[in-house]
Amino acid sequence: MRSLLLAALLTAAALPGTAASAAPAAPAPPADWRRAGLDAAAQDGLRSLGYGLRDDGAVLDPKTRAPLSDPQLKEAVARLGLSAQRLALERLSVLLAGGPLTPEGRARVEALKGDLPDSVVKALDAGSSLADLRAVTDGALADAAAYFDASRTLADARAAAAPVRAGVPGPRPRLPYLSIGEQALGNSLRAAAAATLGRDPYGRSLLAKLAGPGGKPDLPPIVVEDAGGAAAAYEYRRGVVVLDRESLLDAATGAVPPKDRVALRRSLSSRAALIAYLNARPDLVAGFAARNDAVIFHELVHAWQDRRDGAMREMSRGVLPDSLLLDYEQEAWTMKNLYLQSKLEHEPDSVVDDAELDDYRAMMRDPTAWSQALRARYAALAPVQAMDIPEAQEVARRRLAEIRARRVSTGEQQKIKALDLLAMTRAERALADARADSDARLAADAAAVKAARASSARLLARRFLAEARAATDRIDFGVALAKAERYARDARDPALLAEILAQKGPS
Amino acid sequence: MKTFVLAAALLALAAACRRPGTPSPPKADGSAAGVTMIDYRPADGAYGCRAPARWRTDEESAWGPAVTFLDPDGPRPYSHSISILRYPGKADSFTSAAQYLKEAGPEGADAGPVVKTTEDGLTLYRYHETKPFRSLNGRTVLYQLRDDVVLLPVKGGFYRLTHSAPDGEYLTTLPVFEALVKSFRPKG
Ligand SMILES: [Zn+2]
Numbered sequence: 001m002r003s004l005l006l007a008a009l010l011t012a013a014a015l016p017g018t019a020a021s022a023a024p025a026a027p028a029p030p031a032d033w034r035r036a037g038l039d040a041a042a043q044d045g046l047r048s049l050g051y052g053l054r055d056d057g058a059v060l061d062p063k064t065r066a067p068l069s070d071p072q073l074k075e076a077v078a079r080l081g082l083s084a085q086r087l088a089l090e091r092l093s094v095l096l097a098g099g100p101l102t103p104e105g106r107a108r109v110e111a112l113k114g115d116l117p118d119s120v121v122k123a124l125d126a127g128s129s130l131a132d133l134r135a136v137t138d139g140a141l142a143d144a145a146a147y148f149d150a151s152r153t154l155a156d157a158r159a160a161a162a163p164v165r166a167g168v169p170g171p172r173p174r175l176p177y178l179s180i181g182e183q184a185l186g187n188s189l190r191a192a193a194a195a196t197l198g199r200d201p202y203g204r205s206l207l208a209k210l211a212g213p214g215g216k217p218d219l220p221p222i223v224v225e226d227a228g229g230a231a232a233a234y235e236y237r238r239g240v241v242v243l244d245r246e247s248l249l250d251a252a253t254g255a256v257p258p259k260d261r262v263a264l265r266r267s268l269s270s271r272a273a274l275i276a277y278l279n280a281r282p283d284l285v286a287g288f289a290a291r292n293d294a295v296i297f298h299e300l301v302h303a304w305q306d307r308r309d310g311a312m313r314e315m316s317r318g319v320l321p322d323s324l325l326l327d328y329e330q331e332a333w334t335m336k337n338l339y340l341q342s343k344l345e346h347e348p349d350s351v352v353d354d355a356e357l358d359d360y361r362a363m364m365r366d367p368t369a370w371s372q373a374l375r376a377r378y379a380a381l382a383p384v385q386a387m388d389i390p391e392a393q394e395v396a397r398r399r400l401a402e403i404r405a406r407r408v409s410t411g412e413q414q415k416i417k418a419l420d421l422l423a424m425t426r427a428e429r430a431l432a433d434a435r436a437d438s439d440a441r442l443a444a445d446a447a448a449v450k451a452a453r454a455s456s457a458r459l460l461a462r463r464f465l466a467e468a469r470a471a472t473d474r475i476d477f478g479v480a481l482a483k484a485e486r487y488a489r490d491a492r493d494p495a496l497l498a499e500i501l502a503q504k505g506p507s
Numbered sequence: 508m509k510t511f512v513l514a515a516a517l518l519a520l521a522a523a524c525r526r527p528g529t530p531s532p533p534k535a536d537g538s539a540a541g542v543t544m545i546d547y548r549p550a551d552g553a554y555g556c557r558a559p560a561r562w563r564t565d566e567e568s569a570w571g572p573a574v575t576f577l578d579p580d581g582p583r584p585y586s587h588s589i590s591i592l593r594y595p596g597k598a599d600s601f602t603s604a605a606q607y608l609k610e611a612g613p614e615g616a617d618a619g620p621v622v623k624t625t626e627d628g629l630t631l632y633r634y635h636e637t638k639p640f641r642s643l644n645g646r647t648v649l650y651q652l653r654d655d656v657v658l659l660p661v662k663g664g665f666y667r668l669t670h671s672a673p674d675g676e677y678l679t680t681l682p683v684f685e686a687l688v689k690s691f692r693p694k695g
Contacts, residue, residue, distance in 0.1 A: 103543070103560040107579035111563070230644035295644075330569055355646055362638075366611040368596030369667065371570040376671070379565060379577055380585035381643050388567065442569050446598035453599070490610070 028069030032057030036073060045080040047225060050238045052178045055270050060178060062238075079147075086144040087321040087395075088115035088384055089137060094394045096134050111383035116140075145402060148318065154412055157419040160317045176221050176238045181275045188282060189222040189243065192289035193296050199350070202342035206297065206335070209304045220303045224248055224275065232295045234302035236312035241299045243292075249274055251288045252281075294356035297339045301332040309437070310430030311392075319427040321395055324385045326375055327438040333374060334445045337363045341452045344459035349466055364456035367449050389435040396431055400424045457491035460484075465500050539686035540679065549574060553593065554666070557690035559683050562589075571596025578680055586640075587672040587680040589687055594664045604632055604658040604665040613656075626689070632658040637674055653677040655684060661693045 033043065034057045043053060050062030058067040059076075068076065092112055095105050113121055123136045177183035194217045197203030212218030220239050227233055227244035234241055249268055253261045268274045278285055289296065305328050306312040314320040337360040343351050351357060363370040378386035387395075403421055408414045464484035471477035481503055488497040538544060539559075547558035549572065558564070562576040563585065571593060578587040594601045601607045608621055617637040624631050633656065640652040651674040659666040668691065670677065670684035 103545070104562065104564050107561050107563045107577075110579040111584055230642075231646055233644065326567075327569070355641065358639075365614075366601075366607075367598035368571050368573070368592050368594060368601075369590075369611075369669070371596075371598070372567070372573050372575060372590050372592055373671075375565065375567055375569075376575050376577065376585075376588050376590070377640070378643065379563070379575075380583070380588075383585060443597065446570050446596075449598040450600060 028071060030067040031059050031070045031073035033059050033073065036070075038077070042077055042080065043226070046076060047242075048235045048237050049076070049080070050176065051076065053225075054178065055272065065178070082144055082147055083318075083322060084115045084384065085117060086141070086148070087323065088112040089117075089120070089141045089144060090321060090395045090398055091384070091387075091391075092116065092120070093134075093137050093141060093398055094391075096130065096137060097398075100130050115384055141402070149406075149416075154416055154419075157416040157423075160319055160419070160423045176223055176240045179272070179275075181272065181279055182223065184279050185224060185275050185285070186222045188279070188285050189224075189289060190219040192282075192286045193222070193293070193300070194219055195286070196290045196293045197297065197300075197339075200339065200343050200346055202339045203293075203297065206300060206304065206339070210300060210307070219300065224271070224278075231292055232299045234299040234306070236302070236306050237316045239303070239306065239316075241296065241303065243288075243296075245271060245274065247292070248278065248288060251291075252277060252284060255284055255287075290350070291352055294336055294340060294352070294354075298332045298336040301335050302328065305331070309434040310427065311434050314423075314427035314430055317423070319399075319423045320392065320431070322385065323387050323392055323395075324378065324382055325392060325434075326378055326386060326388045327434075327442065329378060330371060330374060331438075331441060331445065333359065334363070334449065336360075338445070338448055338452065341456065341459070344463055345455070348459065348463035349470075351463055353464075353467075361456075361460065363449065364453050367446070367453070389431060389438060393428070393431050393435065396424065396428045400428060457487045458493050458496060461487035461491055461493070461496055461500065465496075465503070468500075468503060540682040542680075542683050544683075544686055544690075547574075552694060554591075554691060554693045556591075556687050556692065558687055559589075570598045578683075581676075581679075583673065587677075588670075589684050590667075590669045590671070591691075592667045592669070594667060602664055604660045607658060607665065607667075608632060629691075630660055631688070640673070650674065655681065657688050659691065659693070666691070666693065 033046075033053050038046070046059065047053060051068075052058075052060035052062075052065065054060065059073050060067060061072075092109060095101065095108055098105070101109065109124060113124065116124075117140050120133075120136055120140050123133055128136070177186055194207060197207055198217075207217040210217050210219060220234075220241055222241045222243060223238075224245050225242050226246065227242050230242075231244050231247050232241060249265065252268060252274065253265050256264055268277055302312075311320060311325065311328075315322055336356065340351060340357060340360045341364075362373075400421070403417065403424055406417055406420075408417050461484050464480045464487065468477050468480035468484055471480055481500065484500045485497065488500050542562075543560040544557040545560040546555060547564075548555045549566065551572065553572065559576055559578070561580075562578050565575045565577065567573055567575075573590065573592045573596075575588055575590040577585040579585065581587060594607065601610070612621060613619060613634045613636045615636050615638065619635040621632050621634045624633060635653060635655045637651050637653050639648040640650050641648055652671055653674045655670040655677070657668040659668065668684070668688055670681055672680055
């Protein structure tokens, strides 16, 4: 029930070595994340904070890139859990501020319980009064905030308060690559992604949004890591697109004859070996980018949002909570589908028949239900992190009030408080701006989808008719033709349907 | 963006309780399948209905008036939901239930036929369909999601009331949906 926090704390407790037992004179031995038994969530969490998890077990610091010691790893994992706990407490505090909990409010609290501290869970389960609940929540929040405040120096506060120009990483690590080979692969993946998107007008419009100072597309760094089942992800903490190592491994082994696959897979089991293999085969890299362009497009929309609005920058600095903004997700999924629509118009045989195309079809069939289902999916799968911008604004307002109420006794504390107020006020404004723009963007996207729906089924029918014509075996031919027929019926296009049916011939 | 999906998964393990095993008809006291129902009316007052009191309520308006009620209980919290959508929305051009059924009606091998009924003086179209429920990144199919859909024509458009739940367990909360449908009254 303790979810990520528990996972993180248990893992931390299981790590060998503590600060107290480490000899002060000798440097602590490097930590090994495999030996420490970090679960997938803790690994993901560390990676998203910029830590490098090397195949040999070493964990590299996000800024210095030096290997962590056991106590340092333990600290990092505990911090990860506490940051999830803090967000759960903040959401609870916002709910309690609205007066006595409604039954519906209680249902929302239920979803947060997994990340709340025991004291608060006990108070909730005991049916404590609103005043008691608020007191215990505020106490726990003060503890969590104090943990983060205590570990911050004046320099950290200055860094978080300093204004950051759009597109500049700020306190984020400037170079997310762990080796020269990884950087070379990252650069060839960026070039391949830019080349693929550049073939399509809608793809080019996104590249233009990601243009650097010289006007050329400036894609974020691309790293190859275990992505927990995702083919790709945008991580705003590092400002990088992560491509899934397993997917790339599949692409590499898929390109050799079946009899050689097992041996190749074994020889590429280390990340370094896979990177070296891919660096020697630019065609493989280009092919991967071309086949996965829809997911890469989606993640690049997040990169654009990150450069466009301040919200993710403030999250990466810890000023705003680490959350998943639903308006951003809807924008990324919608634009990905408008990209597929554009490809169906301009280069239909480059559109891959995969889950992304299924999602495109679902959106075009009924955008209203698609949008509702998308949000419900995030609510079910990420109940603590997923929120809309107004909810994030409430949490931000709470944080601002907390900083205002903070008592200070030294000159340094006074300075930190002033800097925190500055950072938080700016973060609040970033959310307000994002909210104002988001409504207009979602409306514009809705209009674009509405217009695209008129031709969607016909474009799909044509794409699958072309696939049927190019098929070299009977089964592929039959499957593609059946899809073409279904979409032609959806499109209510008798001429196209007749053209498709004529392909059937005598069986 | 990446999230801690594990948090949800572990939470799910702990919350495996309170899901009734078999469906039961709405009770006289207004509860359905053991779920207390309360009156619900959206901000614009366009309709009124009974809705599950303890379920989370998401009112989002990105692409048109919509509300979703999500069940916090069961082995997978929020995996059972009821939504009320009003058409036409901002991104579609469906102006009638008949047009909707023709262009976006039941799809897939498991889809049920459209049944037209008259209930309490209102014309309803009912059907169900099943589709894959995917992980956040869209790649992994977690389970099959069953949608039980009711279309309810009104002047200038229609409502789409939907019960969504994992295919193997949708019957447990279907009575909640039926109670909502039975009480649904568009204004005017
Ligand atoms: Zn996304």
